Amino acid sequence: HFFFASRAKELHGLNSLRCASSGTVDVKVPLNFWCGDRVKIKDVSTTEPVYEPATGRVLCELELCGSLEVNQAVQAAQSAYQAWSRMSGMERAHIMIEAARIIENRREDIAEIEVVNNGKSITEARMDVDSARLCIEYYAGVASTLAGQHIQLPGGSFAYTRREPLGVCVGIGAWNYPFQIAAWKSAPALACGNSMVFKPSPVTPVTAVMLAEIYAKAGTPEGLFNIVQGGQETGSLLCHHPDVAKVSFTGSVPTGKKIMEMCSKGVKQVTLELGGKSPLLIFEDSDLGNAVKGALMANFLSQGQVCSNGTRVFVQRQMLPEFLEEVVRRTKDIEIGDPLLESTRMGALVSRPHLDRVLGYVEQARKEGAKVLCGGEPFVPLDPKLRGGYYMTPCVLGDCTDDMTCVKEEIFGPVMSVLSFETEEEALLRANNSALGLAAGVFTSDVKRAHRVVEHLKAGSCFINNYNITPVEVPFGGFKMSGIGRENGQVTVEHYTQMKTVFVEMGDVDSLF
Numbered sequence: 001h002f003f004f005a006s007r008a009k010e011l012h013g014l015n016s017l018r019c020a021s022s023g024t025v026d027v028k029v030p031l032n033f034w035c036g037d038r039v040k041i042k043d044v045s046t047t048e049p050v051y052e053p054a055t056g057r058v059l060c061e062l063e064l065c066g067s068l069e070v071n072q073a074v075q076a077a078q079s080a081y082q083a084w085s086r087m088s089g090m091e092r093a094h095i096m097i098e099a100a101r102i103i104e105n106r107r108e109d110i111a112e113i114e115v116v117n118n119g120k121s122i123t124e125a126r127m128d129v130d131s132a133r134l135c136i137e138y139y140a141g142v143a144s145t146l147a148g149q150h151i152q153l154p155g156g157s158f159a160y161t162r163r164e165p166l167g168v169c170v171g172i173g174a175w176n177y178p179f180q181i182a183a184w185k186s187a188p189a190l191a192c193g194n195s196m197v198f199k200p201s202p203v204t205p206v207t208a209v210m211l212a213e214i215y216a217k218a219g220t221p222e223g224l225f226n227i228v229q230g231g232q233e234t235g236s237l238l239c240h241h242p243d244v245a246k247v248s249f250t251g252s253v254p255t256g257k258k259i260m261e262m263c264s265k266g267v268k269q270v271t272l273e274l275g276g277k278s279p280l281l282i283f284e285d286s287d288l289g290n291a292v293k294g295a296l297m298a299n300f301l302s303q304g305q306v307c308s309n310g311t312r313v314f315v316q317r318q319m320l321p322e323f324l325e326e327v328v329r330r331t332k333d334i335e336i337g338d339p340l341l342e343s344t345r346m347g348a349l350v351s352r353p354h355l356d357r358v359l360g361y362v363e364q365a366r367k368e369g370a371k372v373l374c375g376g377e378p379f380v381p382l383d384p385k386l387r388g389g390y391y392m393t394p395c396v397l398g399d400c401t402d403d404m405t406c407v408k409e410e411i412f413g414p415v416m417s418v419l420s421f422e423t424e425e426e427a428l429l430r431a432n433n434s435a436l437g438l439a440a441g442v443f444t445s446d447v448k449r450a451h452r453v454v455e456h457l458k459a460g461s462c463f464i465n466n467y468n469i470t471p472v473e474v475p476f477g478g479f480k481m482s483g484i485g486r487e488n489g490q491v492t493v494e495h496y497t498q499m500k501t502v503f504v505e506m507g508d509v510d511s512l513f
């Protein structure tokens, strides 16, 4: 077995840690991190197994943090905050640029470990690492632009505003984009002068700690970015902690509601990036090839485990037969298998229970009258070492109606539900008939229709003639129950700073008393 990252190599080595293949990695190093170092918990009371989705092997036993460890991490973050928040934006930017450079050098190591822990294809994992790096580069640029305003008042008096950091911020992540989520949260937080304690999902705990090491190696003060491992108990300790100023959460709607409730006790700010059941509208005047490619990108990235996926695909009646023929043909061609192979386009779902849940949705769709046009079955690769992995064939469901469970609930797997529509007005009404509003898409060659439709779509991210692109300089986030606040883009500065106004009197006090 390949032993993942000896300590010295992990901290200092920029050499590639090329894995031999799936089924060969053991994670031996501690996965908690504070005060600038990996931490082995003394007297561990609870551990949880972490799996390799491609094979079903146990990768490691995760040591879960209790209140003692959470306090230590928050304390470390508080002390680093004192130094970091006093640095100029340019000074912070230099260190963040160095972190981005290290990520670029370690791109392959990080991507491979992400694949081993998450099950997505190596091609996609590389894109996630690039997105993480770009996010840190982007916010390094933003750090040096943070500034307030000067407001002239009568008699030579004036006021000015200062954009100040919040303090210790908490990030809580989902399992579908482990490294990318850690970067999307930490980059704006750190750029604005905050420190962070990040809790990854206990299902995918391995790569966030690599980011912590990279920030430390780049020169951030000890304790600036810390990792505590655990599930809901650890998360709730963080949300209730009196020294935490803000919680940025990515995950499901039910957990998001709990986070908001916990944060309300301390009147803490929250950013919530929650689930979706997004519509994709394909009009008959669309370019068929692009519409099909868009629908595939909207449904099958990361084994369909993407919050913004456009899983309700509404196709205008006249185009439906040719769309279905082409989308089914291309879906059947998707290469499933060992996620570390270059040729693989769909790897393993994240866990056995999740795979069973997704397959259960396909079965229920069939019972409710949907037609399984392809896929929706467990997939067993020929390679014997992959037999215990969590694979399924990507699925296209036809004859779907708005009242079916597969059309109403977030499945979070490779299952596309296709519906047909007649008119633009009808499509919009049906598309907006959801409590969620993360994303939406429209394919049409009529530019007026495209803008008219997106104006009426109730979703935070709308795509015209494309789907699921998330450049880091563009804000991302949801309407309705899909969330509060935004990640990425300039606007996120508002979510990681508070504004102080300062009134300066240049004359005498004009007192009424």
Ligand SMILES: NC(=O)c1ccc[n+]([C@@H]2O[C@H](COP(=O)([O-])OP(=O)(O)OC[C@H]3O[C@@H](n4cnc5c(N)ncnc54)[C@H](O)[C@@H]3O)[C@@H](O)[C@H]2O)c1
Binding pocket: 172, 173, 174, 175, 176, 177, 199, 200, 201, 202, 230, 231, 232, 233, 234, 235, 236, 239, 250, 251, 252, 253, 255, 256, 258, 259, 272, 273, 274, 275, 276, 306, 307, 308, 410, 412, 438, 478, 482, 483
């Ligand atoms: N909008 C987005 O940007 C975005 C991105 C990725 C995933 N998601 C959503 O995430 C969901 C899938 O991810 P998941 O299964 O990891 O979600 P989840 O809600 O089960 O867990 C998310 C995180 O919250 C933690 N957690 C659970 N209970 C908690 C509690 N009571 N207090 C504090 N923390 C707690 C978990 O340990 C994990 O780290 C999907 O609904 C998906 O749409 C949204």
Ligand SMILES: C[N+](C)(C)CCCC=O
Binding pocket: 176, 177, 301, 305, 306, 307, 308, 468, 469, 470
């Ligand atoms: C990178 N994607 C695929 C656009 C999605 C990122 C956000 C969520 O799950």
